[in-house]
Amino acid sequence: MHTRYMRILKFDELELASRRAFFCVSDADLQRLAGLRPFAERHTKEVVDAFYELLLGHPETAKFFPDELAVKHVKKLQSEYFLQLFEGRCDLQYVENRLRVGAAHERIGLSPQWYLGAYRRYLEVLRGCLFADYGPAEAVAHLESITRLVFFDMSVAIDTYIAANVDTIGRHQLAIRELSTPVIRVHERILLMPLVGTIDSMRANQIMDTLLLRVVEEQARHVIVDIAGVPVVDTKVADSLIKTTAAVRMLGTQVIVTGISAPIARTLVQLGVDVSTMHTRARLQEGIELALEMSGKTIVDRARVGS
Amino acid sequence: MISVVAQYKLDVRCEDDVVVVRRKARQLAQLRRLDPFATAAITTAVSELSRNVLVHGRGGIALLEEVSDGTRYGIRATFEDQGPGIDNLERALAGGYSTTRTMGLGLSGSRRLVDRFDIQTTVGKGTMIRVEKWQSA
Ligand SMILES: Nc1ncnc2c1ncn2[C@@H]1O[C@H](COP(=O)(O)OP(=O)(O)O)[C@@H](O)[C@H]1O
Ligand SMILES: [Mg+2]
Numbered sequence: 001m002h003t004r005y006m007r008i009l010k011f012d013e014l015e016l017a018s019r020r021a022f023f024c025v026s027d028a029d030l031q032r033l034a035g036l037r038p039f040a041e042r043h044t045k046e047v048v049d050a051f052y053e054l055l056l057g058h059p060e061t062a063k064f065f066p067d068e069l070a071v072k073h074v075k076k077l078q079s080e081y082f083l084q085l086f087e088g089r090c091d092l093q094y095v096e097n098r099l100r101v102g103a104a105h106e107r108i109g110l111s112p113q114w115y116l117g118a119y120r121r122y123l124e125v126l127r128g129c130l131f132a133d134y135g136p137a138e139a140v141a142h143l144e145s146i147t148r149l150v151f152f153d154m155s156v157a158i159d160t161y162i163a164a165n166v167d168t169i170g171r172h173q174l175a176i177r178e179l180s181t182p183v184i185r186v187h188e189r190i191l192l193m194p195l196v197g198t199i200d201s202m203r204a205n206q207i208m209d210t211l212l213l214r215v216v217e218e219q220a221r222h223v224i225v226d227i228a229g230v231p232v233v234d235t236k237v238a239d240s241l242i243k244t245t246a247a248v249r250m251l252g253t254q255v256i257v258t259g260i261s262a263p264i265a266r267t268l269v270q271l272g273v274d275v276s277t278m279h280t281r282a283r284l285q286e287g288i289e290l291a292l293e294m295s296g297k298t299i300v301d302r303a304r305v306g307s
Numbered sequence: 308m309i310s311v312v313a314q315y316k317l318d319v320r321c322e323d324d325v326v327v328v329r330r331k332a333r334q335l336a337q338l339r340r341l342d343p344f345a346t347a348a349i350t351t352a353v354s355e356l357s358r359n360v361l362v363h364g365r366g367g368i369a370l371l372e373e374v375s376d377g378t379r380y381g382i383r384a385t386f387e388d389q390g391p392g393i394d395n396l397e398r399a400l401a402g403g404y405s406t407t408r409t410m411g412l413g414l415s416g417s418r419r420l421v422d423r424f425d426i427q428t429t430v431g432k433g434t435m436i437r438v439e440k441w442q443s444a
Binding site for chain 1: 326
């Protein structure tokens with residue numbers, strides 16, 4: 001997941017360098033942080049405990065940690081996360097690690113506001129420890145280095161949320177697009193494609209592609225395209241229907257367009273669109289009857305046959 | 308005397324905008340109780356003209372208005388762009404002519420669909436088209 005996020009975010013050496021420059025994370029800072037490692041190890045428990053005290057003290061965040069065991073587990077992860085700040089590195093590997101953590105938060109639904117609030121607590125506790133262990137001038141300098149990397153971290157975390165959303169939206173779009181062009185086999189060699197919703201350029205292409213593929217797959221003789229669910233049939237939609245009809249006909253298959261309401265029929269005529277190349281019917285049922293009739297079949301009323 | 312009851316100014320910058328403008332036009336037509344034929348007519352005309360703003364006029368704006376003449380309600384739609392303008396207006400309005408090899412029926416068709424159609428275009432400056440569709444008497 002996080003490698004995909006790295007890709008979505010285009011996080012490469014160039015991006016890393018420019019971001020580090022923007023957050024002023026220098027090599028001197030990283031050296032200083034590495035030097036603070038013993039200090040960090042001394043205070044890990046204190047910092048991490050304070051961090052979870054905050055999270056567990058609020059119902060919005062406490063719900064993410066159902067029991068003692070869960071808390072113990074995340075505290076361990078958090079300690080590792082915390083100590084990574086003091087490894088003296090800030091390379092792509094580091095970013096990927098940070099993305100992994102962000103992705104985990106995103107997955108459980110912990111939104112950025114809580115993450116940022118918790119990070120503030122982190123800094124608060126660290127400041128206390130620094131001023132307790134070092135003289136004021138030194139403590140300020142250390143805090144400055146830590147702050148730089150922490151803000152860098154936060155920017156990566158926010159990016160994770162964005163990447164996750166972009167990813168989700170992309171997947172949803174794909175799913176919707178597939179859903180929106182279903183092809184149903186209504187009878188031997190007769191297909192039905194009910195269209196619902198707005199037909200933009202992308203969907204128009206997809207409709208044509210899907211239909212052509214299925215016609216070949218199913219060796220269909222007739223295809224019924226029902227447009228009852230299409231809100232507006234303007235020249236663009238009409239054009240794409242006519243082109244789709246022509247393409248399908250090249251495969252030796254007939255298209256019947258149904259679901260044409262009276263207002264749509266009148267509008268098409270006033271637009272001057274020539275639909276004479278298409279078989280059209282007002283209702284879907286009539287379209288199915290026409291397709292059966294054209295393939296030499298009829299629907300028979302049993303009662304009438306009997307009498 | 309025609310009075311404007313309400314107006315909505317919308318951008319036309321991308322294909323999604325065309326959908327938004329058209330949807331709003333339909334909503335207003337239904338709100339003002341235009342019959343299904345008139346509603347389909349104004350919605351389709353708005354769809355054509357806003358797409359022209361996008362495709363031929365390099366983007367612009369659509370102004371949708373609910374209007375009243377004291378006895379009936381109507382929908383007025385105005386489209387403005389600062390695009391290339393239309394150099395041979397007569398030919399473009401005759402229908403069947405397109406500079407983008409599409410149907411070429413949007414302009415002429417819209418004109419037939421509405422009750423009132425005004426167009427001002429200047430080559431190199433842009434195009435303004437205003438249409439109205441009224442409740443049938
Ligand atoms: N807003 C506009 N700005 C510039 N040219 C336009 C505009 N609207 C229409 N035209 C011109 O008029 C022609 C006909 O328009 P239309 O009837 O809508 O057909 P189409 O959009 O299929 O080309 C277009 O090809 C274009 O050259
Ligand atoms: Mg057009």
